Amino acid sequence: xxxxxxxxxxxxxxxxxxxxxxxxxxxxxxxxxxxxxxxxxxxxxxxxxxxxxxxxxxxxxxxxxxxxxxxxxxxxxxxxxxxxxxxxxxxxxxxxxxxxxxxxxxxxxxxxxxxxxxxxxxxxxxxxxxxxxxxxxxxxxxxxxxxxxxxxxxxxxxxxxxxxxxxxxxxxxxxxxxxxxxxxxxxxxxxxxxxxxxxxxxxxxxxxxxxxxxxxxxxxxxxxxxxxxxxxxxxxxxxxxxx
Numbered sequence: 001x002x003x004x005x006x007x008x009x010x011x012x013x014x015x016x017x018x019x020x021x022x023x024x025x026x027x028x029x030x031x032x033x034x035x036x037x038x039x040x041x042x043x044x045x046x047x048x049x050x051x052x053x054x055x056x057x058x059x060x061x062x063x064x065x066x067x068x069x070x071x072x073x074x075x076x077x078x079x080x081x082x083x084x085x086x087x088x089x090x091x092x093x094x095x096x097x098x099x100x101x102x103x104x105x106x107x108x109x110x111x112x113x114x115x116x117x118x119x120x121x122x123x124x125x126x127x128x129x130x131x132x133x134x135x136x137x138x139x140x141x142x143x144x145x146x147x148x149x150x151x152x153x154x155x156x157x158x159x160x161x162x163x164x165x166x167x168x169x170x171x172x173x174x175x176x177x178x179x180x181x182x183x184x185x186x187x188x189x190x191x192x193x194x195x196x197x198x199x200x201x202x203x204x205x206x207x208x209x210x211x212x213x214x215x216x217x218x219x220x221x222x223x224x225x226x227x228x229x230x231x232x233x234x235x236x237x238x239x240x241x242x243x
Contacts, residue, residue, distance in 0.1 A: 008085025015075025090199030
């Protein structure tokens with residue numbers, strides 16, 4: 001089973017290795033990655049604060065200046081550790097055992113706005129890029145969607161658990177059967193805090209070493225109970241009630 005996960009706009013600092021595109025998932029994507037990176041770096045080099053504010057999604061000049069750097073020569077860390085949003089906070093990767101971390105490393109695929117499809121253990125630098133922003137005249141999601149057959153082929157013999165937000169369908173939407181999650185609390189769909197529960201679910205999946213959706217359906221997760229399962233075409237949605 002492979003798990004699809006969205007990145008976060010926030011990232012942690014630091015790193016331990018030099019950056020190399022050649023080490024990332026799907027070397028075939030590197031020409032596209034280079035095109036996106038080239039446009040991105042060109043915008044940064046112009047040092048236009050208005051443009052930087054738009055692509056970073058930030059306003060303070062100090063923050064703009066901090067993120068305006070040559071990321072290609074920055075040190076790297078695992079993508080799963082680089083991202084620091086709500087889902088990643090609740091996953092708490094560093095709090096898992098080595099065996100559980102290895103499960104995450106090998107089974108989680110991230111959809112980066114800048115780098116495209118990544119394994120959780122792909123080594124990436126710190127960068128800032130607002131979700132859905134156009135880089136110059138490039139729409140990263142459109143470029144990577146054109147290459148999504150690589151991911152489709154990679155997943156052809158796998159069960160797919162899709163924990164991404166809906167926006168990331170613009171990068172890749174499975175054509176084979178896949179499963180998503182929805183969370184309900186007091187009769188209402190949880191939106192922002194759904195990220196937290198995706199992180200919690202992923203943590204429990206790693207701890208239980210789940211390799212099939214059949215086993216995932218049997219997994220007991222504290223404070224979550226399956227209320228309903230809906231299937232439409234190739235998408236199955238598990239609806240959880242939060243207690």
